[in-house]
Amino acid sequence: MATSRELTISSVMTQTLSTTMADRLRAIVGHNHVITHPDRLVAYESDGLTAYRVVPRAVVLPETTEQVSSVLALLHEEGIEVVPRGAGTGLSGGALPTPDGVIVGTARMNRILSIDQQDRLATVQPGVINARLTEATAPYGLYYAPDPSSQSACTLGGNVAENSGGPHCLKYGVTSRYVTGLTVVLADGEIVRFGGAGTEAVASLDLVGLFIGSEGCFGIATEIEVRLLPAPEGVRTLLGIFDTMQEAGHAVTDIMASGLMPAAVEIVDHATIVAVEASVFAAGYPIDAGAALVIEFDGTEAGLDEDADRAEQCCVAAGAREIRRATSEEERLGLWKGRKKAFGAMGRIAPDLLVQDATVPRTRLPEVLARITEIGEEYDLKIANVFHAGDGNLHPNILFDRQNADELDRVEKASQEIMSLCVSVGGTITGEHGVGVDKRGYMPLVHNEVELEMLRRARWVFDPSGSLNPGKVLP
Amino acid sequence: MTLVDGLRSVLPDVAVRDPSEPDSPAWHGATPEFIASPSSTEDVSRLLVWAAQEGLGVLPVASGSHADPVSNGRFVALDASLLSGIEEYEPADLTITAGAGTRFATVDDALRGNGQWAPFDPPAARGRSMGGLVSEAAHGSLWAGYGALKNHVLGATVVTGDGRVLRLGGKVVKNVAGYDLLRSVVGGRGRLCVLTSVCLRAFPLPPQERVLLMSGTSVAELIESALAVGTAPVLPASIVVAGPLDVLDGRAALVVRLHGAESTVDADQATLETHVGRPFDRVIDVRDGAARILSQLQDLGAAEERCIEISVLPSQLSGLVSCAADVGLGPMVVDSYAGRIRIGGADLGVDPVGTLRAAAEKAGGALRIVRWNGADSPTSTPQSAVTAMLSERLESIFDPGGVLWPARS
Numbered sequence: 001m002a003t004s005r006e007l008t009i010s011s012v013m014t015q016t017l018s019t020t021m022a023d024r025l026r027a028i029v030g031h032n033h034v035i036t037h038p039d040r041l042v043a044y045e046s047d048g049l050t051a052y053r054v055v056p057r058a059v060v061l062p063e064t065t066e067q068v069s070s071v072l073a074l075l076h077e078e079g080i081e082v083v084p085r086g087a088g089t090g091l092s093g094g095a096l097p098t099p100d101g102v103i104v105g106t107a108r109m110n111r112i113l114s115i116d117q118q119d120r121l122a123t124v125q126p127g128v129i130n131a132r133l134t135e136a137t138a139p140y141g142l143y144y145a146p147d148p149s150s151q152s153a154c155t156l157g158g159n160v161a162e163n164s165g166g167p168h169c170l171k172y173g174v175t176s177r178y179v180t181g182l183t184v185v186l187a188d189g190e191i192v193r194f195g196g197a198g199t200e201a202v203a204s205l206d207l208v209g210l211f212i213g214s215e216g217c218f219g220i221a222t223e224i225e226v227r228l229l230p231a232p233e234g235v236r237t238l239l240g241i242f243d244t245m246q247e248a249g250h251a252v253t254d255i256m257a258s259g260l261m262p263a264a265v266e267i268v269d270h271a272t273i274v275a276v277e278a279s280v281f282a283a284g285y286p287i288d289a290g291a292a293l294v295i296e297f298d299g300t301e302a303g304l305d306e307d308a309d310r311a312e313q314c315c316v317a318a319g320a321r322e323i324r325r326a327t328s329e330e331e332r333l334g335l336w337k338g339r340k341k342a343f344g345a346m347g348r349i350a351p352d353l354l355v356q357d358a359t360v361p362r363t364r365l366p367e368v369l370a371r372i373t374e375i376g377e378e379y380d381l382k383i384a385n386v387f388h389a390g391d392g393n394l395h396p397n398i399l400f401d402r403q404n405a406d407e408l409d410r411v412e413k414a415s416q417e418i419m420s421l422c423v424s425v426g427g428t429i430t431g432e433h434g435v436g437v438d439k440r441g442y443m444p445l446v447h448n449e450v451e452l453e454m455l456r457r458a459r460w461v462f463d464p465s466g467s468l469n470p471g472k473v474l475p
Numbered sequence: 476m477t478l479v480d481g482l483r484s485v486l487p488d489v490a491v492r493d494p495s496e497p498d499s500p501a502w503h504g505a506t507p508e509f510i511a512s513p514s515s516t517e518d519v520s521r522l523l524v525w526a527a528q529e530g531l532g533v534l535p536v537a538s539g540s541h542a543d544p545v546s547n548g549r550f551v552a553l554d555a556s557l558l559s560g561i562e563e564y565e566p567a568d569l570t571i572t573a574g575a576g577t578r579f580a581t582v583d584d585a586l587r588g589n590g591q592w593a594p595f596d597p598p599a600a601r602g603r604s605m606g607g608l609v610s611e612a613a614h615g616s617l618w619a620g621y622g623a624l625k626n627h628v629l630g631a632t633v634v635t636g637d638g639r640v641l642r643l644g645g646k647v648v649k650n651v652a653g654y655d656l657l658r659s660v661v662g663g664r665g666r667l668c669v670l671t672s673v674c675l676r677a678f679p680l681p682p683q684e685r686v687l688l689m690s691g692t693s694v695a696e697l698i699e700s701a702l703a704v705g706t707a708p709v710l711p712a713s714i715v716v717a718g719p720l721d722v723l724d725g726r727a728a729l730v731v732r733l734h735g736a737e738s739t740v741d742a743d744q745a746t747l748e749t750h751v752g753r754p755f756d757r758v759i760d761v762r763d764g765a766a767r768i769l770s771q772l773q774d775l776g777a778a779e780e781r782c783i784e785i786s787v788l789p790s791q792l793s794g795l796v797s798c799a800a801d802v803g804l805g806p807m808v809v810d811s812y813a814g815r816i817r818i819g820g821a822d823l824g825v826d827p828v829g830t831l832r833a834a835a836e837k838a839g840g841a842l843r844i845v846r847w848n849g850a851d852s853p854t855s856t857p858q859s860a861v862t863a864m865l866s867e868r869l870e871s872i873f874d875p876g877g878v879l880w881p882a883r884s
Contacts, residue, residue: 118706119788119814141708163651174649176658177626192861198814201786201841204858205666205866206612209625209658213651230708257567259590259679300709300746303739359647361568391648392568431649439652446652450639457872458654461865473653 015100017058021078025060025102028070033108035059044103047088047095048150049438051352051402056083056097063108065183065191065222071104072220073189081467082187084216086126086158089150091355092436094162094215094472101470104220106157112136113223120228121180121197126157126221133226142228145172148432149340160221163213165432167264167339168296170390172229174432176212183223184211187463197225210458215434216469218462234301235263236308239335240293240315241286241322245269245385248291249366251318252389255295255311256362262311264296265390269369272342272384272397275349281341283334286322293320293389294339342386343397350382350399354411356418360427362392371421372396379414381407393431394422419445435473443475478508478529478551485525489513494552500536503848504545504884507534507552514557516632516640516671523669524638526551527876533636534881535665537575537607546884555606558671561585563646569677570629570646575606575670582675591677594621594712596769598777598817606670612662614784616772619705619812620712620734621678625661630674633660635667636874646674659869665882666866667873681712681734686765687744687755689729694718694807695796697729700751701811704731705789707750709743717772717808730772731755775808776819780848783828785816787840792816798834802827814840828853 017036025034035041036058045053057080062068075082081101088095097103109125112133116122117140124133130151134143147166148154154164160182165174181196195208211218242248248267255262268276273285273292285292293315297307312323326332346353360368369385372394376383382399396418400411419429419442429435429442443452456474459466476484479491490512494502499510508531513519526533532550555576563572566589573582579593580601586592597603597613607613612625621627630644643657644650660667691697694716701716712734718727731747733740748754759765776782787795789811799807799818804827807818832842832853841856858866870883 116788116790118702118790120706121788163655165649169649173622173626176655177622190861192865193859194862196839198786198788198791198838198840199856200614200813200815201784201835201843202856202858203664203843204862205869206625206658206662207862207865209661210655210869212658213655217654230710233708253567256569256679259682261679300735300739300742302742303736306736306738359649361565361570361647363565363567388649393649426645427647428645428650428652430652431647432651434651435653443653446645451641451643451653454635454639454641454656454872455653458656458869461868461872 015057017102022058024074025058025071028074029060029062029067033061044085044088044097047085047090047093049091049093049436051354052093052096052437054097054099056101056103059103059105061105061108065185068104068185068220068222069189069191072185072187075102076188076465076467079467081470083469084161084220086155086161087129087153089154090158090162090434090436091357092430092434092438094434094436094469096437098471106155106220109157109222115140117142119197121225122228123223123225124156126155126160126224128156130154130156130159137228138231141231143231144226145178145229146175156224156226157221160212160224161214161216162432162434165388165393167266167388170265170388171261171263176209178227179208179212179224180227181225182208182211182221184219184221186219187465187468197227213434214462215436215473217459217473219468232298234304235296235298235332236304237326237332237335238295238308238311238315239324240295240320241289242291242293242318242320244290245369246366247319248293249369249389251293251315251320253363254314254318256390258310258314260307260310262295262390263298264294265388266294266339267385267387267389268292268339268342269385271382272386273338275384276338276342276345279341279345279348281337281345283338283341285338292338294335339386346384346397346399350401352400352402354398354400354415355433356394356396356398356415357430357433358419358422358427359391359393359431360422360425362390364425364427365389365392368394368421368425372418375414375417379410381410381414392427416442437472440473440475481529482511482525486513486518486521489518489522490557502545505547505550507550510552510554512554512557516634519553519558519634519669519671520638520640522553523634523636523878527637527878532881533878535606535610535669535879537604537610545881548881550881553669555604555669555671558606562672566591570674571677572646572672572674573605574672575604577605579603579605579608586677587680590680592680593627593675594678595624595627596773597624598774600773605673609661609673610663610665610670614810614813614815616713616715616810618810619714620710625658627676628657628661628673629676631657631660631670632672633668633670636878637876641668644674648676666870666879668879683735683737683740685733685740685744686759686769687731687733687747688757688759688768689755690723690726691729692726693800694727694809695800697727698793698796698809698811701729701809702789702792703751704729704747705812707747709746711743711747713810714812715772715808715810717775717806719806720768720771720775722768722771728768730768772808776806776817779819780821780846781823782817782819782845783823784843784845785831785835785840787814787835787838789814791838791840794838795831795834795840799831802830804828804831825851825853832856
């Protein structure tokens with residue numbers, strides 16, 4: 001697995017782009033939209049996973065599908081690697097530059113091209129911010145369901161590349177359920193159209209589904225057609241406070257077994273609560289609590305109180321010492337605050353944070369959480385857990401200081417153990433953040449060599465040259 | 476040595492039978508040399524390798540069905556029915572894994588015994604195998620409320636044309652560890668590989684199901700009401716218009732299914748009736764007649780000797796339904812939320828279907844020939860040249876020797 005130390009070395013080796021090539025790119029996208037100055041390139045040296053940093057040769061910011069096509073065709077012709085990038089909020093280093101590569105960013109491709117109220121569809125460019133689509137469709141009584149925690153900053157193009165989830169995908173599913181069609185530019189600049197609502201009867205393989213989650217290795221999506229849902233009429237949000245994580249885990253199991261279908265079920269652990277309450281994001285969670293459980297129901301107003309009552313009963317039966325129920329949108333945001341601001345709050349505890357992302361069968365959560373605590377103790381590391389409990393998607397956050405080489409070494413070892421643990425109970429190494437560079441080394445935990453070779457060949461199907469986002473996903 | 480003797484010398488445990496036996500499937504086009512029924516993933520792998528060595532093609536058949544005709548050539552049929560049984564079911568995890576040859580009824584019964592279900596209802600689903608349903612990505616009317624079948628398939632074990640065993644996906648709901656090859660297999664119709672095991676996501680059974688019915692003289696008369704339901708601020712589990720229906724004395728019906736707590740479905744019904752501008756004619760109790768109507772809706776036309784499927788945007792449905800009526804095609808089932816029309820009948824004509832295909836394509840949609848018993852079959856809307864090229868590349872990495880050619884013919 002590549003380490004941050006190795007990547008620091010590679011950043012020194014970054015090549016500059018020739019003036020001629022920069023001028024040719026500027027001729028396509030406009031003078032101001034090709035960045036080559038070292039001071040400005042530093043802003044692109046990493047994505048949300050800052051442990052890995054490489055300064056790119058250049059950044060190109062096209063505005064249209066045709067410009068993307070021309071840019072990729074030119075770079076392909078010159079044999080230059082391409083790293084696609086959305087907002088750079090990814091947490092697996094999927095948009096990490098390569099020393100020899102050029103970033104093609106979608107920041108200027110930020111238009112909502114159409115909203116079709118009757119067919120409940122929208123077509124957007126890849127640089128549209130996730131939350132902005134829901135804002136734009138709200139006047140029609142519609143919304144876009146996938147809601148990654150970074151939805152106020154992340155782009156829909158990035159969501160497609162990572163097959164993003166979010167707290168509410170427990171009920172509504174992840175990005176792949178909502179994308180109906182794509183316009184894609186392949187590595188050589190060819191523009192292709194996959195799928196499209198209304199064309200499902202065409203007897204073809206599901207190339208839309210295969211493209212989603214391909215982490216920028218198959219092409220750049222330049223137009224994304226998505227399905228919208230009617231905005232739920234009402235919402236009920238509860239916060240359960242528990243003395244122990246085990247009690248909170250039992251409450252989740254009971255809620256799911258009772259036949260209820262919450263929109264979201266999220267847990268933050270004691271370490272996270274302490275971090276949040278000590279920060280500017282303090283949400284009023286009791287700092288002696290073992291775990292806080294956020295449960296949300298949405299849908300038709302008439303049935304929501306009944307659902308919330310049943311969930312509350314499950315929490316009480318599992319040992320909740322306190323239940324809070326939001327009675328206004330302001331209170332709802334307050335209950336969510338401790339969950340949504342958890343990552344931000346951890347910044348004050350340690351200079352660096354490794355956000356892990358693994359999924360396990362829900363019934364294995366209690367034993368996995370207990371073992372993660374032991375791993376933290378064994379390696380003398382602080383690990384705070386925030387997770388989507390309803391679907392078993394864990395985010396163990398390892399706090400560390402990258403300047404401390406010994407600690408960095410222990411972080412890598414603990415991380416490896418956590419991943420092995422999750423796989424050993426039937427889980428996987430990433431539920432929603434993607435593999436990127438961060439989890440390439442863990443891929444053999446979930447795929448044997450035959451399967452890894454198939455993934456390499458799948459990449460070849462779309463990009464025989466291998467020039468799109470090299471060094472990602474595959475070990 | 477005969478082919479069968481050759482196979483038995485390599486795979487003595489694989490059951491083999493003659494394709495002309497009475498309980499064999501109806502073969503469209505060419506007939507296989509024999510039907511082989513392996514009972515393990517390993518034997519499927521060995522069978523594919525053996526077939527390649529013998530220069531034979533392999534046609535996967537699940538629950539004895541394969542609707543597409545096979546062009547001439549020597550091939551064996553790989554019957555998955557012995558890859559049967561529930562392999563793993565953990566109700567608290569809401570996941571179930573079963574052999575590809577397992578009848579959906581077996582899975583459905585196991586789930587319902589624990590207050591759960593797999594919410595998809597393609598035609599004749601209970602009698603079909605898991606592998607067949609997944610391979611076809613069969614469409615059902617519960618798409619509106621629960622999404623497509625492909626969203627419920629969490630993982631699968633498959634064998635590539637050259638005998639490699641791949642475990643795709645997993646048994647957790649969220650999983651992005653590598654490219655999602657599973658998506659190309661779901662709906663791949665056996666073109667890429669042979670499914671041997673499937674893991675599905677289960678859901679809690681809804682506390683209440685309410686079936687609302689509005690009847691009319693024809694599908695065309697009801698389609699606007701169906702579209703109105705589809706743009707209401709609540710999302711039903713399914714919205715289907717179908718007709719003529721035997722159970723309604725030849726009339727057509729708009730049938731809407733609502734799932735949720737009793738107070739929820741009460742409120743949803745009121746919202747829909749306000750939105751549509753009229754009350755539903757009947758509310759049918761599931762225990763009292765609704766099952767019969769739902770069953771006919773689910774299966775209408777699907778088992779006919781000729782069957783077609785159309786997809787368009789919902790906003791284009793009225794025009795397509797009118798066109799179908801104008802050229803005399805029916806009976807039909809319309810999933811108005813998904814924009815899907817199924818028409819089946821022994822007397823579907825080539826020219827009317829051609830007219831309908833042109834109308835569908837003009838409206839931005841497509842038409843697919845699901846089954847056509849007869850020599851003069853009309854053609855389906857083709858995929859684009861570039862998706863065909865990419866699909867061929869995918870086929871080449873899954874099946875480099877082209878052993879699965881009968882599924883692609």
